[in-house]
Amino acid sequence: MSSETGKNIKISVFGQSHSEAIGVVADGIPAGERFDMEKIRAFMGRRAPSGKAYTTMRKETDAPRILSGLLKDESAEGDIYVSCGAPVCAVIENKDTRSKDYENLRFVPRPSHADYPACIKYKGFNDIRGGGHFSGRLTAPICFAGALCKEMLERRGIRIGAHIYSVGGIKDEPYDAVNISTEKLLSAGKKEFPVNSDSSGERMLELIAEAKGRGDSVGGIVECAVTGLAPGLGDPMFDGVENIISRLLFGIPAVKGVEFGDGFLLSDSFGSRMNDAYEISDGKVRTKTNHNGGILGGITTGMPIIVRAAFKPTPSVAISQDSVNLADMKDEKLVIHGRHDPCIVPRAVPCVEAAVAIAVCDIMAPVL
Numbered sequence: 297m298s299s300e301t302g303k304n305i306k307i308s309v310f311g312q313s314h315s316e317a318i319g320v321v322a323d324g325i326p327a328g329e330r331f332d333m334e335k336i337r338a339f340m341g342r343r344a345p346s347g348k349a350y351t352t353m354r355k356e357t358d359a360p361r362i363l364s365g366l367l368k369d370e371s372a373e374g375d376i377y378v379s380c381g382a383p384v385c386a387v388i389e390n391k392d393t394r395s396k397d398y399e400n401l402r403f404v405p406r407p408s409h410a411d412y413p414a415c416i417k418y419k420g421f422n423d424i425r426g427g428g429h430f431s432g433r434l435t436a437p438i439c440f441a442g443a444l445c446k447e448m449l450e451r452r453g454i455r456i457g458a459h460i461y462s463v464g465g466i467k468d469e470p471y472d473a474v475n476i477s478t479e480k481l482l483s484a485g486k487k488e489f490p491v492n493s494d495s496s497g498e499r500m501l502e503l504i505a506e507a508k509g510r511g512d513s514v515g516g517i518v519e520c521a522v523t524g525l526a527p528g529l530g531d532p533m534f535d536g537v538e539n540i541i542s543r544l545l546f547g548i549p550a551v552k553g554v555e556f557g558d559g560f561l562l563s564d565s566f567g568s569r570m571n572d573a574y575e576i577s578d579g580k581v582r583t584k585t586n587h588n589g590g591i592l593g594g595i596t597t598g599m600p601i602i603v604r605a606a607f608k609p610t611p612s613v614a615i616s617q618d619s620v621n622l623a624d625m626k627d628e629k630l631v632i633h634g635r636h637d638p639c640i641v642p643r644a645v646p647c648v649e650a651a652v653a654i655a656v657c658d659i660m661a662p663v664l
């Protein structure tokens with residue numbers, strides 16, 4: 297099973313939703329980097345289930361335990377760790393598991409979850425409990441590695457932020473693709489429900505509650521921006537910035553689409569309208585618009601990177617669904633038990649930031 301990625305910063309994610317622990321090995325973190333564990337815990341807390349109506353009722357603290365690669369700086373104030381150059385390994389215990397909720401899924405796969413293809417690929421030996429290795433829970437270790445990368449980038453003036461762009465078609469206020477202040481970029485991430493416009497957030501919350509009340513789920517989009525990147529980073533063709541970011545984003549379960557800049561909208565328009573014209577501003581080359589999301593030819597332009605990830609509705613819904621029984625090869629109705637997120641999107645916001653941070657660090661590692 298390939299759960300590894302990266303060229304310069306290599307990350308490997310391990311564990312299953314109900315195994316003793318999940319975790320990550322991050323190789324390539326330069327020596328001498330300082331990390332504030334308080335910041336890392338706060339970042340991971342944004343992804344952890346909150347007990348709020350729009351998240352799963354599973355209770356996990358998601359406290360990372362460092363096994364290697366980071367040494368505590370005893371002389372520093374606060375909870376500061378320093379990288380020693382060896383691979384960083386962190387584990388996160390699984391504590392609140394209720395595996396019996398998943399027993400019927402071994403033979404009756406959930407529509408739109410990974411149960412059926414995983415059963416075929418792993419000859420029925422796949423860990424079905426809580427979605428096993430395919431669970432959204434595996435984004436906790438991604439967030440740990442992402443938190444390290446975010447700190448390294450922040451020190452170099454590169455900031456990454458994200459917000460809920462839409463839920464079930466209800467839109468938040470998007471980022472200004474040309475001019476994003478750090479305050480604006482980071483403000484949604486400081487909120488319990490990460491949106492730019494609180495009134496849009498209220499309407500999204502109502503829709504999620506309404507879907508949950510019907511035993512249903514709802515999808516949405518996360519928008520992420522990266523500011524402070526120099527022009528000229530990345531490579532053409534297969535190692536482009538878009539390729540590397542997309543690879544990381546598709547590692548987040550339930551991501552079914554990724555677009556940069558105006559993405560699919562560009563295909564409906566004209567070059568004269570969508571080309572990003574150049575100008576000199578404060579002695580620097582900039583573009584007047586940023587329909588291309590800060591990337592041309594796979595290489596950064598120096599404008600903010602704008603990327604959106606589309607999340608499908610949570611597959612595990614309480615409403616009865618058509619499935620099949622793989623043991624007797626007959627159609628069967630499935631009613632899913634257990635605790636599930638009625639909407640993945642709010643918890644996915646830090647996951648998207650983490651994936652993008654890992655990708656950008658991987659791209660920048662040679663110049664870090």
Ligand SMILES: Cc1cc2nc3c(=O)[nH]c(=O)nc-3n(C[C@H](O)[C@H](O)[C@H](O)COP(=O)(O)O)c2cc1C
Pocket residue numbers: 352408409410427430431432433435548549550551608610611612635636637640643644647
């Ligand atoms: C943060 C997060 C939480 C998730 N929670 C659930 C959940 O509670 N129930 C569920 O069925 N799927 C959940 N998922 C999505 C599934 O893991 C995912 O749809 C499944 O593995 C199939 O993969 P695919 O959708 O990428 O094809 C979650 C995903 C993320 C990122």
